[in-house]
Amino acid sequence: MKKLKNKKSKELNLGNNYNNNVFNENLNPIEVPGLITVNLQLFADSGEKTEKPTPKKRRKAREEGQVLQSREMTSAIVLLSIFLTLKIAGSFIYEQLYLNFKIAFIDLAQVPDLYTLQGIRKMFAETVLQFLKIVAPVFAVALLASLATSYAQVGFLFTTKTLAFKFNRINPINGFRRLFSLRSVMELVKSILKIAIVSFIAYSYFSHEAVNMLKTMDMDIISIAVYICSTALNIAVRMCIALLVLGVLDYGYQWWEYEKNLKMTKQEVKQEYKETEGNPEIKGKIKQKQRQIALRRMLQDVPKADVVITNPTHFAVAIKYDPKVADAPLVIAKGQDYMALRIKEIAKENKVEIVENKQLARTLYSTVEIGEKIPPELFQAVAEVLAFVYSLKNKVRAM
Structure with missing residues (x-):
């Protein structure tokens, strides 16, 4: 019975260990006696773009000319502005056309030198001037509408990277892929919708x-x-309004596709963080190296100190006073535990006086940084220590 129970308990433990190994967090390879070893990492999709784009990714895409813009909306607004201008300024355009025909066929015909080179130049100049009066307002409105719509979608952007030659643009394989991509399907759907809308209206x-x-x-x-022009303008305005609605829908699709293309993998986010903030391991090593250099410099300044105030074992603060350098004593080195011991050792080697003052040493260590002046509230205590040290030095010199 005991052997049977032990056997069952071993099988149960083996099953538990198997389950724990299968569902472990790191997806390590599974090795179970009698079973095939499987590495579950082979089934993980590490290249899936699931992360939102970072500000740096958006800036880079914008610099490369990848911006959110709906050409359907821009075209619809420009055409609508043109036809509305023609509809509103119809009487003005009619008057200018009438005047243009009158000048060309009636007024200029009465000019004596009409058939001379000078007369032909005059007739051509008058005709062009009248034509510009007609088309200039329409072109101006179209230009303003185009600039305003583009600026509202993209803002101000000047880049030449979109003009650079890229081999993948002429790669037949990429072209074949684009032919059957979702974008191509959507372009086909938009074309069919435009034809259907125009035909229906x-x-x-x-x-x-x-x-x-x-x-x-x-x-x-x-x-x-007049009737034909009015009818054509009415149809055109209705078509442009319908195309504008289609442009709004296209803008929504363009936004979705733009955000989808900008998404990043987790590895890309990590890599960008390393490039932006620096590799944490490298930054840690740099900081450690900087601390080592700072400690080395600090210990090199200990021999220059006038006195080292100690706790006596836990804290050590090196003080130097030079009226030519500063109007108050400076802390040129300080340390705790092992570093305090090193400061005292260097002080002894260089015959720097060591004074024990527990409260003062602790206060200086916690309130004054290396290279800073002694605060006014500690002047009296430090001055007494310095006076004591100077008196000892004078006695030694006198001997």
Whole structure:
């Protein structure tokens, strides 16, 4: 019975150890007698981008020209601004066109030197001037709308990195991948939606205006031209409004894709932290080296001290007073425990006086840093110690 129980307990312990090994935190290789060794790290996806982009990642992407921008929204706003300008300034444009035709075909025809080189130049200049008066406001509005929309989405950005040659742009394999990517599918969907929107709006408007279009047979040429322009502008404005809605949806998709592409793996975040903040191990070694250098310099200054005030075993503070350097005594070295012992050893080797004052040594160690002056509240106590040391030195010299 005991052998059977021992056997069962061993099997139970083996099972527990197996479970603990399988679900251990580090996913180390599993080695169990009679089973195949499996390394679960092979199944871990270490390259999955799950972390949000850091500010440095966003800045770098922006410098490289990777910005959040919807061209559909920009195009829709620019076209809408153009057609609204034409609709609002329609009477002005009509007057300018009428004036342009009048100048070209009536007024200039009465010029005596019309068929000379000078007359042709004058006619051309007048025609171009009138044409610029018509198109300049429209172009100005389109330019302002384009700049305002781009600035609202991107802000001010000037970079030439997007113009740099990249081999992957002409790589046929990458091109084939882009052909069947999600972005290509979305571009196809947007194109189909635009065609459908334009077709639906045009069909709806013409169906509604069918009766009025038949009435144009009884109109004069100018009225027909005005009606055609008005109809075309109304259709264009409606199409642009619909495309603007599509542009807003496209902006949402562009934001999602932009954030997705900027995401980082955990390894990239760690690597960036090391590059930005420095490798913690290297920083620790640098700090340790700096402390060693500072301690070495401090110990080198101990022989210059006038006195070393001790606790006597736990604290040691080296004091130097030189009226030419400072108006108060300076702490040039201090240490605790082992470092206090080293300061006292160096002081003895260089015949620097050592004075025991427990309270003063502890206070100086905790309140005054190396290279700092003695605070006013400790002047009296330190002055008494220095006076005692100077008196001892004078006695030695007198002997």
